[in-house]
Amino acid sequence: MTRAERVRLSAVVFVVLFTQLLVYPGVDRLVAALGGAPTIDAGTAFLSVQLLAFVLFSAVWGAISDRAGRRIPFVVGGALGGTVAYLALAAIVLLGVGDFRTALALRFVEGTFTIGAFSLAITMLMDLDGGHGKNMGVAGIAIGGGAALGAPVGGQLYSFGPLAPILASAALLLLAAGIVSTVPDRARRDDRKLRESIGSLRRTPTLIVPFAFGFADRFAAGFFGLIGTFYFRDAFGLDPAGIGLLLACFFVPFALLQYPLGALSDRIGRVVPIVAGSAGFGAAIVGVGVAPTVPTAATGMVAVGVLGALVAPATMALVTDLVGPMERGAAMGGFNIFGSLGFLGGIVGGGWLASRYDYFVAFVVAGGIEIVIAILTLPVLLRVVPDPTATFRTGK
Template identity: 80%
Template sequence: MSRAERARLSAVVFVVLFTQLLVYPGVDRLVDALGGAPTIDAGTAFLAVQLGAFVLFSAVWGALSDRVGRRIPFIVAGATGGTVAYLALAASVVTGVGDFRIALALRFFEGAFTIGAFSLSVTMLMDLDGGHGKNMGAAGIAIGGGAALGAPVGGQLYALGPLAPILVAAGLLSIVAVAVSTLPDRATEQRRDIAEAIDGFRGRPGLLVPFAFGFADRFAAGFFGLVGTFYFRDAFGLDPAGIGLLLACFFVPFALLQYPLGALSDRIGRVFPIAAGSVGFGAAILGVGLAPTVSSAALGMVAVGVLGALVAPVTMALVTDLVDDDERGAAMGGFNIFGSLGFLGGILVGGWLATRYGYLAAFVVAGGLEIAIAMVTLPALFRIAPRTSGPRGTEK
């Protein structure tokens, strides 16, 4: 395995996440164009239906891939399905056919396919040797980079029109479908059927620890994706471009630091980065909610990004540590189920709290959840976390 292969796989993960985040900064404008009301509730519905599809289909894609012993055909299918769904959304507006309910159905369809491309691209990085922390750090920098650039670029695209982000997303996913077919497929075929594969990782209770941290981390990301968008608009009067830049204050350090911090965890272990990072991450989220100015909020978002980068790649590396080679697709699918539930929770719970009790209450819950999960799971984390990345952690 070469470093170039790791870089190419990371580029695929980057593009898939980049397309997802393009719609967030001006989601109220897109919802309005699709026939919905430009409110936080309609924006919540549009973002949440995609995440619901993520939850339902993530492990299915992974287990099916494990069973067949191939990743690439399923990534191509996922990217192609996402392309079709985005183009159908744009066509529904241009032709005037359908309403917001149709748009939600197409969004669900898009999510069901896009999660296959995303989850299995990360799983292909799990299949590489070279150190689990390095490989998941590469996944993390791609995820964070896609999110970091997706938000501000999406904000700029909205200046061209409400459909511009989804048209760009369709074009990029079609490129992924072509480009990924040139990569080698290193999946290990297993003899179990899909139900047995899913039951296999369910029978590993230790996986609940990284799954729980994945839930909390994605809760925060979903929270900022929706509530942060409306909060920064209402509190500081920012337009989509300004909101995208403020979100980038979180996503840029979150992206750039994931590879070195993931590699560091191969040396020092998983416990300290996960435990210390999660507590600090939660506290930094609270700090953003209390920030009185745009400048202080931007500094708080930078702190959130740095501390999030300390946690995210290490939790994914811990998943790789705990499963066999032929369980990786299902295990990463399970991780993405919890992550998607967290992202969905950040949108639904965060939106509900912000609407009923105000933005500060929403920030308190988002930050407090991260701290609470760290405290509750710390004893189990000490028991299951290996000192290093495991026997396959040799660079080639």
């Protein structure tokens, strides 16, 4: 049953990321429909408020789940809450109620719910047997696949109107709630108080290593999600559909290679994929920023996707390696806090750099962060995993 459960849980993870990225290619159009100005600043605010909710509530959902010894009711609740929030966003335009400030508040509420569905679905994959790298590779495929398809499909949906991605997101989250209801709940109850469950993150300081890499990887994803959208429009004159396809050059290989490269980290250890992948990942990001044509930019985006796929499942698997079964919800919640901070930093920081300086500076900083984190955390990583080729063939 493990394989079937992997498929269903990965579908839930996929849906949440897919719906998140649907709005990105034409976010300026959506913001205008919701009563805001179609500028980088307004787009940054709309995307960032969701990520702020991710940061504030990711570990809370995880700790509550650990404490209850159940995951499914919270995943279902998160998906249904997200559905209602998306429908409320559409109502601002369709019924003429509220303004852009109301839209930002609803976007925050949506993020509060959907991070629960996302983080706990990944945690349910952590609860399965079969090898942490392999299970996190499946999660990575879902994350990358959702992001890969979300951008180009979102670009196409905008041709039907600015609300099309919002309405599609509501329907898909409702479907996700139904899917997760068919999966066995394998969580183990944590009898400690909620505060103590969240405090388990402090008792495992070595988690800072995968958290740091998670921050850097999501920084790049957020950066491309917003700044890539405006950069590809301004530099190459692309429309939302073309932008979505160029973003897909990153997200498609990032998705397809997660499972085999995650399984590879089970065989050769976590250190080499994390360090080598991060350093190359950063250099490839800078390369996209200096690409003179669409084909060369697309080639650079493919390189970013391949190297990102080398890093992502290994870092998530390292989280599972470092904590016990009863602390996985809080640990993955912590990982998603750092990931959301990275995504938020990529959007806000990238937008600020592009507005204050230029796109080239923004690309250099985005790539440089990845390289610097790889260098600074390498000594700590080698202490966490004294044998760089340590393998993790756990479970079936």
